[in-house]
Structures are given as C-alpha cells and as structure tokens.
Amino acid sequence: MLSLVQYGVFVIKTTYKLKPTHISCHNVILLPLVWLSSRIVRAELIYVPHELETERTHLSGLQKKLEKIIEKKFIYSCSQVIVVCEPILKWYKEEYKLSNIYVVRNVPKKSDIKRNNIHNDILRETFDIPHDSQIVIYQGIFGSARGTSDLLDIFSSFEDDNIHLVLMGMGEATIIEEIKKFEEECVNIHYQPAVNMQDIISYTSSADIGIFITKMDSLSYRFSLPNKFFEYMHSGIPVIVSENLEYLSELVKENNLGWVTSLNKIKNTILTAKSSNKRLYQQRILDFAEDAVWEKDAEIFKHVYKKTKNRT
DSSP: OHHHHHHHHHHHHHHHHHOOSEEEEOSGGGHHHHHHHHHHHTOEEEEOOSSOGGGOTTOOHHHHHHHHHHHHHHGGGOSEEEESSHHHHHHHHHHHOOSSEEEOOOOOOGGGSOOTTTTOOHHHHHHTOOTTSEEEEEEEEOOGGGTHHHHHHHHHTOSOTTEEEEEEEEOOHHHHHHHHHHHHHOTTEEEEEOOOGGGHHHHHTTSSEEEEOOOOOOHHHHTOOOHHHHHHHHTTOOEEEETTSHHHHHHHHHHTOEEEEOGGGHHHHHHHHHTSOTHHHHHHHHHHHTTOOHHHHTHHHHHHTOOOSOOO
C-alpha cells in the first residue's frame, strides 16, 4: 500500500512538472489516479487498454466488481479510447455507448519484417532438424494460460520424430525449467530463447507452421489478437489456432490462413497439417499481412494525440 501511495505521489508530481497535453492510461485500476493527474494540468485523458480489461483471465469476485465500477465511472472522462481489435471495440461501444473509440492493432514495424534472409533454415541448423521434418513454432511468452504445458504434452506423445516443436520466447524460471526438461527427454522438442525483434521473422519463417492454443476461456482471450499472429503472417507460414480463440479463428477461416481445431483434436490437426501443401497458403498469408504494419495502424495516433489548440 505504501508503494502505491508513493507511486501516486510520483505520478502527480511528474505530471505537474511536465504539464503534458495528453496523458495515457493502459489499465483500469490506474484510471482514478490518471484522471486526477489529467485534471490537475487540464490534459486530455486517453484510455489505451491492452486487452478487454474487466474480462481478463482470472479476474473475478470483488476485484472484478471493483474494476467494472472504476471503468464505468471514469471512461466517460476519457477524450479518446484505443483498443487492440474490432471485437473489443464493439464490446466497449455496446457496453458504454462510446463513439470516441478506435482500433490500433499490435502489429510489427516495417523495420522488423525485412525480407532479408527470411527463407533461411536457422531453426533446422540450430537444432539439427532433418529437412524432411515439420517444424511447428510457438513464440512469445510461455505460461499455462498460453498453452505451453499442453504443447509439451502433445509433442512429447508423438511417435513420429519428424514432427518438431520449437518454443521461442521467454517466461518464468519454472516454466523454462519444464521446457528444458522435456527438451532433454524428447528429441522433437526444442527451446529457443527470445531473439532480437529484428530477427524474429528470420527465425519464425524457418518453421513450417505457427501455433497458438489455450484452455483459457475469458472474454478477453476469446477476443485476443496477439502480435505473434501477425509475426506468423509476415513469416508466410500457416497457423493452427484453438477454436476458443474466437476472433483469431474467424480470421483464419475467413482468409484461409491455416487450421482451426478443438482442444481435444489438436494432435490430429498437427498430423493433418504435416501432410498438406503449405505453399498453397503462403501467398494468401502474405497478402493478408501486407497492411498489418505499425506505420499504417499508428496513423490513428495522429488524430488521437493531435495538439490541443485551446486548453482552458
């Protein structure tokens, strides 16, 4: 509690010192503090939640009720609201009858999707994976909510050693240790620590399929549109997603970008994908990814953060 008070004092003092024209808030619990700071210097308050804040995984009980009250109380004091995908925009519009709301997706910069060396075999070379084997990659943050343990169980059960899983990213020490343990015991499971942003596409494009599954069923997860999805797309590889990821599943089906499957059929789907001609997907995937760059979506910020002409 003392650290929260100290942080609040720091925010207010810094705001008063800098006197910004706009102040952004990225989560609901800090809205009251940011609202107060914006009023002190008469700045515009911009609400930029990174997901569906009051419908997050594991949020329940009194904490959820409190956050819903806070959001409902302060969201109308925000001059603009920016969310990460269309379903979340629709939810906020229906829940709060908002009109001042925009979508800015979590997409990579052009400088991070350069095509140089994009068709190399860095994963096969690093882990000595045969060229006739299929590589399925999961990249991002590891954790139970992100299906890491499920993927380890699935791939460790394959009798076919020609289907390999590469887990590329970061996570808590306990989950890294679990991955390394499976890597020691299974010849088809590999751990690749997180790489520089500029190198992600080069690594990911040397896989055959990207995967994103979860057992989580919160509304925020069902509406999620993670950056790894766009990195898979810019790499030109089809994807496997679990059907409870509703928005991702919709995009994959509508644009024919890969496979949508139920959680109890993921293993069969991986086997189906192995025998398919993945080159048939590549052009559709790259066409879909063409406009999915930060420079395009960030144009919204020019409007949202435009200089205030008359502050009173």
